[in-house]
Amino acid sequence: MKNIINEFLNLVKERNGDEPEFLQAVEEVAETVLPYIVKHEIYYGKNILLRMVEPERAITFRVCWVDDSGVIQVNRGYRIQMNSAIGPYKGGLRFHPTVNMSILKFLAFEQVFKNSLTTLPMGGGKGGSDFDPKGKSDGEIMRFCHSFMSELFRHIGPNTDIPAGDIGVGAREVGFLFGMYKKLKNEFTGVLTGKGLSWGGSLIRPEATGYGTVYFAQKMLETKGEGFNGKQVVVSGSGNVAQYAVEKSIQLGANVLTMSDSSGYIYDSEGINTEKLAHIMQIKNVKRGRISDYLETYKNAIFVKGKTPWEVKCDIALPCATQNELTEIDAEILLKNGCICVSEGANMPSTIQAVHVFQKARILYAPGKASNAGGVATSGLEMTQNSLRFNWTREEVDLKLKEIMSNIHDSCIKYGKDEDGYVDYVRGANIAGFVKVADAMLAQGIV
Numbered sequence: 001m002k003n004i005i006n007e008f009l010n011l012v013k014e015r016n017g018d019e020p021e022f023l024q025a026v027e028e029v030a031e032t033v034l035p036y037i038v039k040h041e042i043y044y045g046k047n048i049l050l051r052m053v054e055p056e057r058a059i060t061f062r063v064c065w066v067d068d069s070g071v072i073q074v075n076r077g078y079r080i081q082m083n084s085a086i087g088p089y090k091g092g093l094r095f096h097p098t099v100n101m102s103i104l105k106f107l108a109f110e111q112v113f114k115n116s117l118t119t120l121p122m123g124g125g126k127g128g129s130d131f132d133p134k135g136k137s138d139g140e141i142m143r144f145c146h147s148f149m150s151e152l153f154r155h156i157g158p159n160t161d162i163p164a165g166d167i168g169v170g171a172r173e174v175g176f177l178f179g180m181y182k183k184l185k186n187e188f189t190g191v192l193t194g195k196g197l198s199w200g201g202s203l204i205r206p207e208a209t210g211y212g213t214v215y216f217a218q219k220m221l222e223t224k225g226e227g228f229n230g231k232q233v234v235v236s237g238s239g240n241v242a243q244y245a246v247e248k249s250i251q252l253g254a255n256v257l258t259m260s261d262s263s264g265y266i267y268d269s270e271g272i273n274t275e276k277l278a279h280i281m282q283i284k285n286v287k288r289g290r291i292s293d294y295l296e297t298y299k300n301a302i303f304v305k306g307k308t309p310w311e312v313k314c315d316i317a318l319p320c321a322t323q324n325e326l327t328e329i330d331a332e333i334l335l336k337n338g339c340i341c342v343s344e345g346a347n348m349p350s351t352i353q354a355v356h357v358f359q360k361a362r363i364l365y366a367p368g369k370a371s372n373a374g375g376v377a378t379s380g381l382e383m384t385q386n387s388l389r390f391n392w393t394r395e396e397v398d399l400k401l402k403e404i405m406s407n408i409h410d411s412c413i414k415y416g417k418d419e420d421g422y423v424d425y426v427r428g429a430n431i432a433g434f435v436k437v438a439d440a441m442l443a444q445g446i447v
């Protein structure tokens with residue numbers, strides 16, 4: 001089996017050698033899906049995984065805009081349309097200086113499996129730009145978004161490709177993007193998700209990724225007769241996903257000790273409660289400041305510069321910032337400190353070596369494509385509401401989100417349970433996600 005996996009990975013490497021994050025995401029899937037393909041005649045010998053690692057379409061384009069001092073700036077825009085076997089392309093846009101083909105192809109590839117797991121009819125895509133929103137005025141953000149959409153609009157549509165937010169793209173950016181799309185197409189359609197409530201957005205979409213990550217962790221903990229109440233929780237990030245993962249953890253009675261950003265983490269030994277979280281939301285979403293600003297108000301806390309929070313003793317770890325933020329050494333420290341559950345809010349936050357440490361220790365570990373699927377699932381619910389020209393209540397959407405997370409958990413158990421009862425959520429998520437897409441690809445022929 002090792003030979004088959006290595007042969008496949010070498011082939012992918014030949015074509016994509018300069019894309020480390022993409023190769024990492026493919027390796028993690030190949031390790032579990034190729035052994036399944038070999039054992040199932042309907043998939044064997046049809047190069048299905050090889051077809052799935054090749055984007056159906058990858059678009060790059062120039063984005064020119066004028067900054068506040070009148071200087072013309074040039075950025076690069078992307079949209080990777082990875083797989084449309086089970087529905088229109090769906091996935092977020094990331095605005096961050098590190099954005100490149102490798103990052104977006106890894107995200108688009110993961111999105112295919114994740115969207116399949118939600119049980120909703122959505123293919124996978126991802127896009128973005130190397131534009132850095134940090135320190136930009138609202139006017140600069142608007143001019144950039146308008147310019148970005150002045151090209152992207154011809155490649156997307158409510159039945160073709162429906163982008164949304166990701167790192168650096170929140171409600172403000174989605175608004176500017178939607179405004180330009182509507183103007184250029186002269187139509188009001190659900191072409192983006194994460195929209196504002198008064199213009200087609202869904203209740204709970206802002207909360208959905210963070211809440212879903214905690215709902216998934218809850219399902220995992222239940223299998224051991226455990227829950228969030230009274231547990232010590234360590235969270236990384238302080239953006240959209242982290243904020244609502246913290247909110248739900250607090251609601252369930254946990255004690256949240258940390259949050260972070262790219263400059264370091266804050267540790268509040270007394271716990272981040274609802275009031276403190278509201279203050280963090282103000283710092284991050286309104287003032288667009290740094291997480292260290294927390295110490296100006298809460299003087300008991302400490303700020304650890306340039307480090308991730310995995311050295312803090314905890315029961316549950318929720319990585320909610322970015323890819324590869326949790327290394328093999330971090331995983332070992334978490335285990336040594338007694339951590340029993342890791343539920344990923346971010347996409348691919350753990351390195352492959354860290355994942356292997358968790359699997360070897362047989363702790364509860366959920367890969368992002370399962371545990372953070374609540375965001376895109378609720379985007380799917382936003383699309384449904386847009387099509388119905390109807391809005392569901394907060395309770396209705398939250399209930400559907402819970403059901404979807406529970407179904408994803410069941411799918412992981414179906415395909416990931418070992419004979420001794422241990423659930424390998426990586427294998428479960430990869431195979432469950434693969435089967436639905438592969439069946440659709442087989443039915444549709446070689447296209």
Ligand SMILES: NC(=O)C1=CN([C@@H]2O[C@H](COP(=O)(O)OP(=O)(O)OC[C@H]3O[C@@H](n4cnc5c(N)ncnc54)[C@H](OP(=O)(O)O)[C@@H]3O)[C@@H](O)[C@H]2O)C=CC1
Binds near residue numbers: 166240262325375
């Ligand atoms: N939004 C969504 O619905 C979904 C998001 N995700 C994933 O969740 C993660 C977070 O996204 P989201 O909360 O939306 O994004 P935000 O832009 O709202 O927040 C990102 C957070 O991560 C931190 N961060 C970004 N890059 C780095 C880095 N290189 N090192 C350390 N910290 C970093 C940011 O810090 P700083 O401000 O300093 O940059 C910020 O705190 C991403 O992996 C995303 O792909 C997954 C599913 C859905």
Ligand SMILES: O=C(O)CCC(=O)C(=O)O
Binds near residue numbers: 379
């Ligand atoms: O809601 C969406 O379409 C995007 C969510 C996303 O980008 C993700 O799941 O990583």
